[in-house]
Amino acid sequence: MENVQYFEFKNQERMTLLPLLLVGDEDKEKVMGYLNLGKIFVAKIQSKIVAALLMIFDDKGNAEIKNISVLPKYQGNGIGTQLISFVVSKSPKSLEQLIVGTGDADIQNIYFYLKNGFRFYGIRKNFSKNTRVQ
Numbered sequence: 001m002e003n004v005q006y007f008e009f010k011n012q013e014r015m016t017l018l019p020l021l022l023v024g025d026e027d028k029e030k031v032m033g034y035l036n037l038g039k040i041f042v043a044k045i046q047s048k049i050v051a052a053l054l055m056i057f058d059d060k061g062n063a064e065i066k067n068i069s070v071l072p073k074y075q076g077n078g079i080g081t082q083l084i085s086f087v088v089s090k091s092p093k094s095l096e097q098l099i100v101g102t103g104d105a106d107i108q109n110i111y112f113y114l115k116n117g118f119r120f121y122g123i124r125k126n127f128s129k130n131t132r133v134q
Helices: 014-024 030-032 077-091 108-114
Strands: 004-008 038-043 048-057 062-070 099-100
Touching: 004 077, 014 030, 014 038, 014 048, 014 062, 030 062, 038 077, 048 077, 062 077
Parallel strands: 062 099
Antiparallel strands: 004 038, 038 048, 048 062
16 A cells, blocks of 8 residues: 555544545434544545544543544555554543444444454444434
8 A cells, every 4th residue: 555644634624524424424414413523533645535533532531433434445455444553542541442333234344343453342222313413
């Protein structure tokens, strides 16, 4: 894979990342609900952002990955895995737990998260239907 740079996206124009974030979560209304929350980290090849990860922190020392997206052309090359590793390395030492939610029928995503060190914690019925970002 070409030279990939990983960094925190500090640009205030988060809307520019919307098409990319919709790769990871097709529900535009839901993405708009969390777009301006938390921190966004990106992977860039040359001048093109090819992956993004949006993470929200709570007041208990936990963080949740709300969205991780890699452009289809770049999937399967380790960029998502490296982005998670980068985010973990940049997370506060006080971080207790990093969680992620995904659909139980999406075997490819479940495999990706398991491969990256995540473990099953629980299953919430109708999770995506009942989730409201505040």
